[in-house]
Amino acid sequence: MIELSGVEKHFAGQVVVHPLSLTIKEGEFLTLLGPSGCGKTTILRMIAGFEHPSKGKILLDGADLTSLPPNRRDLNLVFQHYALFPHMTVEDNIAFGLKMKKLPAKEQQERIQEAVAMTQLTPLVKRYPHQLSGGQQQRVAIARAIANKPKVLLLDEPLGALDLQLRKNLQSELKHLQRSLGITFVYVTHDQEEAMMLSDRIVIMNSGKVEQIGTPREIYAAPTTLFSATFVGENNIFSQDGRLFAVRPEKLKAVRTEDGAKRIGEVLDVLYLGSIHKLIVQLEDEPMTVSIVFDFTDERPWQVGERVGVNWNAEDEVVIGS
Amino acid sequence: MKKSSMGLLPVLLWLSLFLVVPMLIVVGISFMSRDDLGNVVFHFNLDAYATFFDPLYLGIYWDTIVLSILTTALCLLLSYPLAYYIANAGPKMQTWGLAMITIPFWINFLIRTYAWVLLLRTQGVVNNLLIDLGFIQEPLQMLYTKGAVLLGMVYTFIPFMVLTIYVALEQMDKKLLEAASDLGATGWKSFWHITLPQTKSGIMTGSVLVYVSTTGMFVVTDILGGAKSAMISNIIQSQFLGARNWPFGSALSVIFVITSLILIALFNKAMTSKHMTAKEGR
Ligand SMILES: Nc1ncnc2c1ncn2[C@@H]1O[C@H](COP(=O)(O)OP(=O)(O)O)[C@@H](O)[C@H]1O
Ligand SMILES: [Mg+2]
Numbered sequence: 001m002i003e004l005s006g007v008e009k010h011f012a013g014q015v016v017v018h019p020l021s022l023t024i025k026e027g028e029f030l031t032l033l034g035p036s037g038c039g040k041t042t043i044l045r046m047i048a049g050f051e052h053p054s055k056g057k058i059l060l061d062g063a064d065l066t067s068l069p070p071n072r073r074d075l076n077l078v079f080q081h082y083a084l085f086p087h088m089t090v091e092d093n094i095a096f097g098l099k100m101k102k103l104p105a106k107e108q109q110e111r112i113q114e115a116v117a118m119t120q121l122t123p124l125v126k127r128y129p130h131q132l133s134g135g136q137q138q139r140v141a142i143a144r145a146i147a148n149k150p151k152v153l154l155l156d157e158p159l160g161a162l163d164l165q166l167r168k169n170l171q172s173e174l175k176h177l178q179r180s181l182g183i184t185f186v187y188v189t190h191d192q193e194e195a196m197m198l199s200d201r202i203v204i205m206n207s208g209k210v211e212q213i214g215t216p217r218e219i220y221a222a223p224t225t226l227f228s229a230t231f232v233g234e235n236n237i238f239s240q241d242g243r244l245f246a247v248r249p250e251k252l253k254a255v256r257t258e259d260g261a262k263r264i265g266e267v268l269d270v271l272y273l274g275s276i277h278k279l280i281v282q283l284e285d286e287p288m289t290v291s292i293v294f295d296f297t298d299e300r301p302w303q304v305g306e307r308v309g310v311n312w313n314a315e316d317e318v319v320i321g322s
Numbered sequence: 323m324k325k326s327s328m329g330l331l332p333v334l335l336w337l338s339l340f341l342v343v344p345m346l347i348v349v350g351i352s353f354m355s356r357d358d359l360g361n362v363v364f365h366f367n368l369d370a371y372a373t374f375f376d377p378l379y380l381g382i383y384w385d386t387i388v389l390s391i392l393t394t395a396l397c398l399l400l401s402y403p404l405a406y407y408i409a410n411a412g413p414k415m416q417t418w419g420l421a422m423i424t425i426p427f428w429i430n431f432l433i434r435t436y437a438w439v440l441l442l443r444t445q446g447v448v449n450n451l452l453i454d455l456g457f458i459q460e461p462l463q464m465l466y467t468k469g470a471v472l473l474g475m476v477y478t479f480i481p482f483m484v485l486t487i488y489v490a491l492e493q494m495d496k497k498l499l500e501a502a503s504d505l506g507a508t509g510w511k512s513f514w515h516i517t518l519p520q521t522k523s524g525i526m527t528g529s530v531l532v533y534v535s536t537t538g539m540f541v542v543t544d545i546l547g548g549a550k551s552a553m554i555s556n557i558i559q560s561q562f563l564g565a566r567n568w569p570f571g572s573a574l575s576v577i578f579v580i581t582s583l584i585l586i587a588l589f590n591k592a593m594t595s596k597h598m599t600a601k602e603g604r
Binding site (some may be wrong): 048079 | 417431433495498500501504505506507508511515516520545
């Protein structure tokens with residue numbers, strides 16, 4: 001569907017995106033995940049045509065897009081701050097792309113109806129953007145893009161400006177929308193939970209480099225680098241015999257000290273988080289703390305200051321480097 | 323509520339002191355008469371307004387409106403592309419462009435206007451050049467024409483228009499153009515559907531500024547227009563100073579302020595309905 005081959009971007013001699021090769025499949029929900037400033041927006045803007053790659057090619061359905069201007073690419077971008085046209089109503093915002101494509105008036109109307117129905121904007125079509133809440137503006141931005149029936153929808157932190165509750169609701173709406181439209185989504189976020197929840201595949205980025213590409217399950221269970229091991233979910237990193245490995249908190253076991261534990265430590269904190277309990281343990285021989293998570297069925301009482309053994313199964317060690 | 327109206331108090335005070343009170347004085351004087359020495363006499367009458375309907379003054383009134391509208395339109399047509407160019411140029415070019423627009427302000431306005439006399443008069447630079455190049459045999463009468471006044475006005479007020487439009491273009495969210503392009507718009511369509519409506523307030527501010535300033539400008543007319551090209555502002559000035567007919571000068575001022583307000587209101591209305599139709603597109 002979309003193929004990036006050896007795509008690179010430099011700004012004023014500085015490498016912002018290191019050579020990136022990536023194939024995005026038809027109908028896939030692919031997320032670029034990484035901290036702010038790692039180059040996610042730049043990649044999206046290269047796909048949309050607002051930035052020209054310093055090197056490499058971008059193909060859509062086998063056709064080379066690299067030198068096409070944005071208005072001739074069959075894909076749409078949902079901007080980070082929506083970029084709705086302030087002087088146009090919701091309806092006119094959505095109609096804009098259709099007018100530019102010179103679709104017949106009747107089809108324009110049908111597409112607008114369809115887009116506003118899918119995004120639950122039907123009662124708001126006559127409003128101007130400034131008369132809408134953040135969540136509603138967000139929906140208009142999506143409706144404006146999907147009305148064009150693009151092959152690919154690019155979304156740059158579309159929920160970044162919204163509060164938590166609204167974000168949660170819109171996340172499931174987005175996922176649902178993507179399933180029912182069946183179009184490819186390339187999604188950018190710095191929120192690892194959001195990425196895990198929405199994506200078919202995640203590309204973890206760090207300072208312009210890809211750290212790992214994989215399904216949420218692969219990323220969680222088998223991180224390949226220190227960065228992906230710690231960026232997605234909580235993790236405990238151990239170093240032993242010159243190799244580095246990670247063990248997830250739920251794979252660690254708290255045992256009595258005399259039972260032959262791999263590490264010994266002192267309980268720093270006990271957290272009851274509803275369905276799970278969590279121990280924060282300061283290790284004795286290393287200057288680090290680990291977290292251990294049990295589920296609620298484990299009712300052993302723990303005291304702050306108590307000495308505890310930390311153990312795990314060898315197969316739960318995920319080697320992330322040496 | 324209470325707090326915000328308190329905050330407005332200084333502004334209201336300022337406005338009434340420097341705008342409302344002088345205006346009321348002018349309105350008051352326009353209904354009075356003068357004695358033989360030119361002193362204002364407190365005797366209510368409409369003579370000053372009756373004088374205005376003399377064909378001489380009606381003609382000048384009309385000429386002033388036409389000249390002011392022409393000046394505004396020309397300033398707008400010339401300024402928009404220039405402001406657009408500067409706003410979209412690189413940072414270095416932008417600094418230069420803005421400097422070029424503002425540097426003329428460092429030179430005394432009278433000197434700049436007299437410079438046009440040197441250029442336009444019969445023995446002036448332009449005529450000499452045209453004759454030397456063989457385009458004309460006889461010098462053209464350029465100075466002391468309405469064209470010279472129009473040129474002088476446009477020259478004088480163009481920087482104001484350029485700067486107002488430049489600010490509007492600068493303030494526009496550039497992401498909107500990217501969004502338009504993403505939705506399939508070409509450069510011209512983006513300009514027509516996004517840039518122009520988004521800078522409308524700048525166009526309106528600049529136009530009103532230039533129009534009102536032109537109607538009040540008498541120096542340019544005095545220097546470049548000669549006796550035949552007098553504008554309302556010249557008449558008002560001479561009524562207050564030379565002729566010492568304050569009631570008539572005031573009446574002309576009142577009439578012209580009202581005319582300007584009506585024209586500005588019509589212009590605003592046209593601009594807002596334009597926005598309603600612009601979105602229909604093609
Ligand atoms: N037009 C530009 N000129 C120079 N540097 C830029 C430009 N756009 C982005 N950058 C730099 O590229 C890096 C990546 O930016 P961006 O792609 O926006 O990151 P993200 O979206 O992951 O937060 C940042 O360090 C940013 O400062
Ligand atoms: Mg970004």
